[in-house]
Structure formats: structure tokens, C-alpha cells
Amino acid sequence: xxxxxxxxxxxxxxxxxxxxxxxxxxxxxxxxxxxxxxxxxxxxxxxxxxxxxxxxxxxxxxxxxxxxxxxxxxxxxxxxxxxxxxxxxxxxxxxxxxxxxxxxxxxxxxxxxxxxxxxxxxxxxxxxxxxxxxxxxxxxxxxxxxxxxxxxxxxxxxxxxxxxxxxxxxxxxxxxxxxxxxxxxxxxxxxxxxxxxxxxxxxxxxxxxxxxxxxxxxxxxxxxxxxxxxxxxxxxxxxxxxxxxxxxxxxxxxxxxxxxxxxxxxxxxxxxxxxxxxxxxxxxxxxxxxxxxxxxxxxxxxxxxxxxxxxxxxxxxxxxxxxxxxxxxxxxxxxxxxxxxxxxxxxxxxxxxxxxxxxxxxxxxxxxxxxxxxxxxxxxxxxxxxxxxxxxxxxxxxxxxxxxxxxxxxxxxxxxxxxxxxxxxxxxxxxxxxxxxxxxxxxxxxxxxxxxxxxxxxxxxxxx
Numbered sequence: 001x002x003x004x005x006x007x008x009x010x011x012x013x014x015x016x017x018x019x020x021x022x023x024x025x026x027x028x029x030x031x032x033x034x035x036x037x038x039x040x041x042x043x044x045x046x047x048x049x050x051x052x053x054x055x056x057x058x059x060x061x062x063x064x065x066x067x068x069x070x071x072x073x074x075x076x077x078x079x080x081x082x083x084x085x086x087x088x089x090x091x092x093x094x095x096x097x098x099x100x101x102x103x104x105x106x107x108x109x110x111x112x113x114x115x116x117x118x119x120x121x122x123x124x125x126x127x128x129x130x131x132x133x134x135x136x137x138x139x140x141x142x143x144x145x146x147x148x149x150x151x152x153x154x155x156x157x158x159x160x161x162x163x164x165x166x167x168x169x170x171x172x173x174x175x176x177x178x179x180x181x182x183x184x185x186x187x188x189x190x191x192x193x194x195x196x197x198x199x200x201x202x203x204x205x206x207x208x209x210x211x212x213x214x215x216x217x218x219x220x221x222x223x224x225x226x227x228x229x230x231x232x233x234x235x236x237x238x239x240x241x242x243x244x245x246x247x248x249x250x251x252x253x254x255x256x257x258x259x260x261x262x263x264x265x266x267x268x269x270x271x272x273x274x275x276x277x278x279x280x281x282x283x284x285x286x287x288x289x290x291x292x293x294x295x296x297x298x299x300x301x302x303x304x305x306x307x308x309x310x311x312x313x314x315x316x317x318x319x320x321x322x323x324x325x326x327x328x329x330x331x332x333x334x335x336x337x338x339x340x341x342x343x344x345x346x347x348x349x350x351x352x353x354x355x356x357x358x359x360x361x362x363x364x365x366x367x368x369x370x371x372x373x374x375x376x377x378x379x380x381x382x383x384x385x386x387x388x389x390x391x392x393x394x395x396x397x398x399x400x401x402x403x404x405x406x407x408x409x410x411x412x413x414x415x416x417x418x419x420x421x422x423x424x425x426x427x428x429x430x431x432x433x434x435x436x437x438x439x440x441x442x443x444x445x446x447x448x449x450x451x452x453x454x455x456x457x458x459x460x461x462x463x464x
Contacts, residue, residue, distance in 0.1 A: 004137035007212035011205030014067055021070075022063045022200040024078055028085065030059040030199070034192050038185055045184025049191060056195065057096040057106065061088045061114055063203045064107075068115055071211065072438055073381055092119060105131060107206020108138035115355050122405045134213045138206065145202045152194035160190075215439065217408060349396060350405055353412070356385065358392045358403075368453040368461065375449050380437050383449070387456060388434045391427060394460040395420060409435060426455055 015022055033055060037048045062081050065088055069076050092113035096106075103109065105127075112118050112126050131138070351359045364370040367390035374383035392412065395401040399420035403412055409431050417424040430452055436442050 004134055004209060004212065007208045008137065008141060008205045010212075011208035012201060014071070014204040014208065015201050018067070018070055018075055019200075021066055021075055021078060022204065023196065025062040025066050025081055026059050026196060026199045026203075028062055028078075028082060030192070030196065033059075034188070038188065042185070045188055048184075049188050052188070052192070053195075054097070054101065056199070057101065057110070058089060058093075059199060060107065060110065060203045061085075063200050064110055064114055064207055067204055067207055068111065071207075088114065091117060092123075095119075104142045105135060105138035105206075106142065107202050108134060108141070108209045110203075111207060111210045116406065117352050117355065118406055126406045129217070130210070130213050133216070134209050138209055141202070141205055141209070145198050149191075149194050149198045152197055153191050156190045156193060157187075214408070217410065350403055352405070353392060353403060353407060354409065356389050356392075358389055358396060360393055360397065363390050363393060366461075368456045372450065372453045375446070380443055384434050384437045387452060388430055391423075391430055391456065391460065395423060395427070398460070399423065423459065426452075426459060430456075 030052075034052055037051055038045075041048045041051075062085055065084065066076060066081055092100075096110075096113070100106065100109075109127050109130065112123055112130070116126065118126050351357065363386070367386055371383045371387040371390075374386065392403065395412075395416055396403055399416075401412075401415050401419045403415060407415070413424070413427055413431055416427050433444050433448065433452065436444060
């Protein structure tokens, strides 16, 4: 698990690792769109620039898919990416070009739509969970990308201005004031070049933030374990500190005479024994009529009435605030009752979890044997994915575990413990192996995977 800024450095390292694939993937759609816009709207270069900028989320989808595949496996070929491009453009197309277009976390939340396939309320809930601690980093990533893009544009224009011969009377920075399509196309080409340089970097850094946040969410139980350990150590340390601070017996054996003398000196001091008389205003207390020094107070009863009205208004507001707080808590925890939890079983069976298909028809007849065969052929990620998907399908169909769109590995494990406790230990071991292969890119032992395949056949192999 890295910090957010270390995750951004990881995104830059991804671009350095696969520069040719990511930049060509960005150009696959951006270059044809740029040329087509300049041909259709040649007389309106400003409109060309605006439309090209507005469609930027579409250019980022193919690089995002490529880097997501490369992180968990091998980098696909560009031809395979082009074949998949139509299916990559469809998910959430209307949203990314309308209300989500101005989102400062666009690259960070793009995998939620493209890779997890979420939309509507599931998308909003997932985005809120991911953005709880990474929204600041994703915001500054967008701001920094915009500024670097502008700096590159002005830098290219400045370089072009420096290359103009001294005898040519041409102010390159007044291109918008000149009604010449050639100069307008040149300015748009400058922006296209700057956007091309920063585009894949922006996509990779946003995806690195997304992966880092996923790792943080899946490792929350480890963090809580360390916190409990730290709390126990702190309690032990406090005990030793309390023992160390116990005064020595000699302090308690001070003669009583010395203490009594010190008390008498304190009581005899003027500051300790002085008496002061304070008088309160007539609007807050009734003056004593027996005191001859108290004069007749001015009638300020209206001020007291005003304070009484204000106190009543404040009391009403406080009661209203308390009622609103209670209503919010009831709404917030509306799924819970005093004795049990309402049925949260989804109305429709999910078919995709964490970007993986959990439809029964997507599995072979004997998943355990097929997974063992793939493992022996060196296809470790495919084998662990098949066994993990087969387990989720069995939990969905046979044990009626209420998985929902947007659930992570940790969510699935918690729901399995609640609905099918007999399978929780096996799912925990399989989840640990799947995360080790998929995220850490490590290879468990053949014996461990073979044991999981054997247990799967025993527990899920036979139909109920």
C-alpha cells in the first residue's frame, strides 16, 4: 500500500514502461477525430478546439483498458485493443460527456464505469467509497494536468516564435485575431500535441490512484489489527508509567506539624481571606430592598422580555435540531432493527462482480479440473480467477449469498460469513490466493493450489 503521491509516481512509471502502447492507444481515436473536425469545421478553429477538448474522455478509454490489462497480466496488442474499442466506448457514454465531464476526479473514477461496469446508484456509492481519502490527490492531478497542458502549448508557441526569422512581421500569439484557416489549424495542432503528451500520463496516474485505493480498502482489517496491538501496547506503557510516578514513601512521612503550619500561613494570607461584594444588574436578579446602598433601578423589563423570547426561539431550534438528527439516524440505519436486519437480497442476480463474469454459463463443466490444468500449464492468473469465479457462482446459486454490484473481495467474504458460514474458511483461503496472484503477482505453491481445487470439488462439486 502506497501513499497517494507514491501512487501518482507509479502511474508515471507505467507510462515509462509502456510508452509506445499507451501513446498509440490515445492516438487511435484522437487523431481521426482531430482530422475530421478540422475538415468539417475548417472555418471555425475555436469550435474545433472546443469539441476536441470536450471529447477527451473518449480518447482515454483505450489507454485505460490497456494499462489495466498490463498491470494484472501481459500488455495486449494494439490490434486487440482496436477490436475491443467499440465495446469500450459504450459504457457510461452519456454520463462522461455530460454531468461527469467536469469532474475533477475523472481519471480516478473512470475505472468504476469502464472496468467495474457500474452505473446509477451503484456507481455513486462506489465513487463515494473510493473518494473518501483520495479525492484531494485526484483533484490536484486534474489541476496539475490542465496547467502542464497549457504550459506545453505556450512553450511550443514560444519555440515557434523563436524560429521565425527576424525580417518576417508575424505575431504568432495573435492567431485568433487572424481569419486564416491555416493559422487556426496550426494553433489547434499545438494543443493536440500538448494533449497527446499529457493524456496517457493523466490516465495512468488516475488508474494508479484507483488501484492504490482498492488495495487500501481490501487491507483495512490488517490496519485494524495493528491498531488493536498498538492500543494494548499503549495500555501496558501507561501502567508502567503510573507505577513509575508513585511517590516514594519518604514523601508521605512528612511531619504533621510542618503541614499544619503551611496551611495556617495560606489561610492567613490577605489574598486568600479577602471578601469582595458583587452586584448583579436588576434585569438578571432582584435587588435587595433591605440594602440602603441599592438605589431604585431603571425599569428595563423589556430587555428581560426580549431575552425570554430569544431563549424560547433558541430552545425551539435546539429541539428541531435534535429531531432532525434523530430522523437522520433513523434514515441512515433504516436497514437495521433492534433484533435483526432486513433482507438485503438483491432483486436480480448479479452477473458481474469486480469486473469478472459470474454467470453460470461462463464456467466449464468441471471448474476444479480445468483450473488445475491451467495452473499446470503456467496460466496462474487464469486458473485462480476461474476457481474464484466458480466459488462465487456456487455461493450465489446454491447458498443464496446476497452479493451485489460493486462488492469487493472483502464485501463478498463478509457476506459469505453471514449467509454461508460453512464456506467462509474456504473462501478466505481462496481470496488470499487470488489477491496474491492478481495484485501482488506472486506464485503460490502448486500444493496449495491443488489443495484448494480438491476442497472445491468436495464442497461445491456435487449439485445439491
